[in-house]
Amino acid sequence: MPFDRKRAIAVRIVREIRRDRRSVALIIGAPIIVMSLIGFSFQDQKPVLNQAAPALIATMAMFFVFVLTGISFLRERSQGTLERLLSTAVTRSDLLVGYLAGFLLFALVQSVIILMFTLFVVDVDYAGKLWDIVLILLIVTITSVSMGIFISTFAKNEFQVVQFIPLLIAPQIFLSGVILPTSQLPGYFQGLSGALPLTYANRALRDIMLRGASLADVSTEIGVLLLFAAGMLAAAATTVRRP
Amino acid sequence: MNGSSAQSGHAAAISINELEFAYGKRPVLNGINLEIPRGVSFGILGANGAGKTTLVRLLIGRLEPTSGTALIFGRPPGPALADSVGYMPQLNALYESLSVRENLDFFARMLGMSDSKPRAAAVARAMELVGLADRAKSVITELSGGMRQRVSLGVALVHEPELLLLDEPTVGLDPELRSMFWRHFKEMTEAGTTILISSHTMDDAAHCDSLGFMRGGKFIATGTPGDLRKSTGEPDSTLEDAFLHLSRSSGVGT
Numbered sequence: 001m002p003f004d005r006k007r008a009i010a011v012r013i014v015r016e017i018r019r020d021r022r023s024v025a026l027i028i029g030a031p032i033i034v035m036s037l038i039g040f041s042f043q044d045q046k047p048v049l050n051q052a053a054p055a056l057i058a059t060m061a062m063f064f065v066f067v068l069t070g071i072s073f074l075r076e077r078s079q080g081t082l083e084r085l086l087s088t089a090v091t092r093s094d095l096l097v098g099y100l101a102g103f104l105l106f107a108l109v110q111s112v113i114i115l116m117f118t119l120f121v122v123d124v125d126y127a128g129k130l131w132d133i134v135l136i137l138l139i140v141t142i143t144s145v146s147m148g149i150f151i152s153t154f155a156k157n158e159f160q161v162v163q164f165i166p167l168l169i170a171p172q173i174f175l176s177g178v179i180l181p182t183s184q185l186p187g188y189f190q191g192l193s194g195a196l197p198l199t200y201a202n203r204a205l206r207d208i209m210l211r212g213a214s215l216a217d218v219s220t221e222i223g224v225l226l227l228f229a230a231g232m233l234a235a236a237a238t239t240v241r242r243p
Numbered sequence: 244m245n246g247s248s249a250q251s252g253h254a255a256a257i258s259i260n261e262l263e264f265a266y267g268k269r270p271v272l273n274g275i276n277l278e279i280p281r282g283v284s285f286g287i288l289g290a291n292g293a294g295k296t297t298l299v300r301l302l303i304g305r306l307e308p309t310s311g312t313a314l315i316f317g318r319p320p321g322p323a324l325a326d327s328v329g330y331m332p333q334l335n336a337l338y339e340s341l342s343v344r345e346n347l348d349f350f351a352r353m354l355g356m357s358d359s360k361p362r363a364a365a366v367a368r369a370m371e372l373v374g375l376a377d378r379a380k381s382v383i384t385e386l387s388g389g390m391r392q393r394v395s396l397g398v399a400l401v402h403e404p405e406l407l408l409l410d411e412p413t414v415g416l417d418p419e420l421r422s423m424f425w426r427h428f429k430e431m432t433e434a435g436t437t438i439l440i441s442s443h444t445m446d447d448a449a450h451c452d453s454l455g456f457m458r459g460g461k462f463i464a465t466g467t468p469g470d471l472r473k474s475t476g477e478p479d480s481t482l483e484d485a486f487l488h489l490s491r492s493s494g495v496g497t
Binding site for chain 2: 004005008012016083085232
């Protein structure tokens with residue numbers, strides 16, 4: 001069975017995360033707290049909230065999955081299980097697809113929870129289809145899982161993975177239009193913002209949620225996001241076997 | 244899978260020829276020659292930093308030699324041999340939040356055992372062999388150090404490989420467990436399995452069918468424990484005496 005290894009890796013990842021109760025609570029609780037904070041502080045300024053919410057959803061999906069994958073893959077290296085796996089017949093694609101599937105399932109649950117909370121508790125206005133939003137979040141997750149695996153090659157411990165957050169995640173939050181619309185950024189930053197996956201995720205999610213755009217309307221953004229995902233996946237594939 | 248793959252006729256289990264390896268500019272292995280026939284236990288003895296782990300990692304195909312060759316059953320190391328080779332790394336290398344059975348089952352699947360029935364039987368047999376059948380459901384974090392090491396050994400032999408590469412498998416084991424490990428190793432070699440074991444304790448050395456003393460990235464002596472003991476020229480010398488004697492006369496640094 002060609003998919004047996006991939007499936008076993010995915011199942012193992014889900015199992016490991018599920019057994020870590022506190023992490024599960026944080027992964028679900030933290031975004032809800034952040035969302036509540038923002039939601040309730042902008043209660044009187046609905047337009048600001050509506051503008052920020054789609055971007056925040058994408059940012060959180062990217063952020064949590066990146067940290068989770070980065071640390072679990074790093075652990076795989078440092079505890080020696082990767083070395084042991086690589087002495088079996090495991091291939092790069094087994095590892096990548098297995099990891100992706102495991103975290104996608106997880107990210108899907110997380111995204112849906114954030115989404116539901118944002119839409120129905122914080123009461124952000126939205127048009128468009130729910131599944132379209134989830135699809136965009138899935139592509140963001142693929143990018144994020146691959147980025148986590150790739151980055152884990154350059155980190156020797158958990159502290160170092162966390163140090164990559166200000167380097168990789170913070171600029172995206174500032175430059176992808178989460179806080180300021182990208183059009184209000186200085187010219188040179190606008191160029192940089194065009195090179196960040198979150199910019200496209202934000203744009204697509206805003207169009208869908210605020211203007212009721214269809215997937216066809218945001219096909220450019222989806223295309224660019226897929227390119228980022230493919231690029232990150234390729235980067236992860238080249239470093240996955242490194243000791 | 245014992246016997247099923249009949250690797251390249253009757254080639255030796257391990258055959259290493261003028262093997263050299265360097266990490267960047269730092270030479271670690273300096274011309275290793277070694278031939279291990281099937282069905283024996285061979286011990287690599289040496290101090291920390293002698294190159295034991297590097298040699299084992301070359302044999303599982305994780306490192307590429309700088310020059311020279313290493314063959315396992317006549318073939319270069321790598322994933323294609325995964326069926327016939329079991330590897331126990333120095334770290335326990337287990338998933339700590341999973342149970343004993345889940346760890347064994349996971350690695351068995353990685354080794355290509357995709358049918359669940361024979362896999363369950365293999366996992367049960369491995370647990371029985373390392374004496375952990377009654378701890379099948381225990382999570383690794385609940386186990387003592389010695390038990391973790393037994394799980395790690397169980398993972399290495401779950402697919403009944405023809406060759407076991409064990410990197411310091413007895414470190415930190417109490418005498419009782421150590422002798423239990425060696426009982427298993429004896430049974431396995433008698434059944435035709437080849438075992439390569441790295442260690443720095445002379446207690447392990449005495450159990451091996453043959454030995455190689457390693458120092459400074461090469462073997463300074465190989466032979467049966469009896470032969471090596473005689474090398475000092477004194478009738479009642481121990482393996483430790485022999486190792487120290489040979490180290491001094493080799494003129495090779497660590």
